[in-house]
Amino acid sequence: MNPSIVVGLDGSAESVAAAHWAAREALLRDVPLHLVHAADWSSPLGVPATGTAVGREWAEALLRDATHELRDLHGRLEVRARSIDGRPAVSLATAAASAAMLVLGSRGLGTLTGFILGSVGMGVIHATERPVILVRAHEDALPHAEGLHTDRDVVVGVDISRPCDALLDFAFEEASRRRCTLRALLSWTLPPLTGYGAVYDPGLHEQMGDSMTVGLDDRLQPWQDRFPSVDVVARATAGHAAEQLLKAGAEAGLVVVGRRIRQSSLGAHIGPVTHAVLHHSRAPVAVIAHR
Known part of the structure; x- marks a missing residue:
């Protein structure tokens, strides 16, 4: 098994919180952190979809900014990042096939506590036998949270x-x-x-x-x-x-x-x-x- 932690990053507040939670977990385990953005950029007919180039640039910028932020916050943390073209649930499960765990953000239920487990989260849980961690975007998971949880x-x-x-x-x-x-x-x-x-x-x-x-x-x-x-x-x-x-x-x-x-x-x-x-x-x- 590859001693690393994989986190799915899509730019949402929930995925950002998941990345910070995963960073602290990686430090706790002294393992690398892999940031993964997964999106299916192709059209059903296999013709590049309009806006694909812009989308890829946005994904690369997202991963680059998140990598810099996490390295600045945690100097000894090894952070790697990559973008994958493919269905998110399958791609994330594949990326984490040999990882210690896969961390995902999950949308909260408005004013209520808890998660909304969307199709990607459910698909990932179904597609992998690796531990899957769901993290909400509340203050305990934000960058300023102290310690290693x-x-x-x-x-x-x-x-x-x-x-x-x-x-x-x-x-x-x-x-x-x-x-x-x-x-x-x-x-x-x-x-x-x-x-x-x-x-x-x-x-x-x-x-x-x-x-x-x-x-x-x-x-x-x-x-x-x-x-x-x-x-x-x-x-x-x-x-x-x-x-x-x-x-x-x-x-x-x-x-x-x-x-x-x-x-x-x-x-x-x-x-x-x-x-x-x-x-x-x-x-x-x-x-x-x-x-």
């Missing part, structure tokens, strides 16, 4: 019913680099009642909670053994997973969620929990593909 916790959602090694690998490694607390959340619900007049045994809720807590601790133990310096706060709570993650991640530095890799070509298969977190989290969100 290590002052806030990392939050990860865990499902003990399915393997999620890649998810936990990423979350623990990120918390270790940042030297911050890792908050691992498992959300569960009681099974539905059946039969007329059925009621829960008063002790069932407590028993389920104890069982889930033990299951979560068991799932995390191998990673805690590998990363003894990481302070882990594990919590199993009853409720909807997306709501719990959004609440826990409200002040987090990064929320880590997973998507299962499937063979079907239909959809990006991000699942309802990841879908909700992507659209409503204020914090940057890392989507980790796992089997």
Whole structure:
């Protein structure tokens, strides 16, 4: 794997914020940062479209200015830049095929917190198995933000019913680099009642909670053994997973969620929990593909 971070840059405030977030992450990992602008300049008939030359010049200027700004802000950061002709989602996924991660900007929901995950973002998530980070254009991601974004916790959602090694690998490694607390959340619900007049045994809720807590601790133990310096706060709570993650991640530095890799070509298969977190989290969100 090429130890670099790739960021998609299109000139929007969101992509600029993503570039600055990615720069701090690259410094944290001591790896190069690659700025990539991707656009399909050709017409459907293969004839150069009107304004192609102007568009290419604009893209080159965008990359040049961003490179100079990031180098000025972070003197020891290695920054490279290139423009790619092709469909943005596919081109970005290809550019990041061997990178540590791909960082993208995502438009906010107006006065509400969260993201609008557009066709490019969704296409990239579907097209790559590399970690994809979505960053909003709020002040925590802007150039004047201090430090290397290590002052806030990392939050990860865990499902003990399915393997999620890649998810936990990423979350623990990120918390270790940042030297911050890792908050691992498992959300569960009681099974539905059946039969007329059925009621829960008063002790069932407590028993389920104890069982889930033990299951979560068991799932995390191998990673805690590998990363003894990481302070882990594990919590199993009853409720909807997306709501719990959004609440826990409200002040987090990064929320880590997973998507299962499937063979079907239909959809990006991000699942309802990841879908909700992507659209409503204020914090940057890392989507980790796992089997």
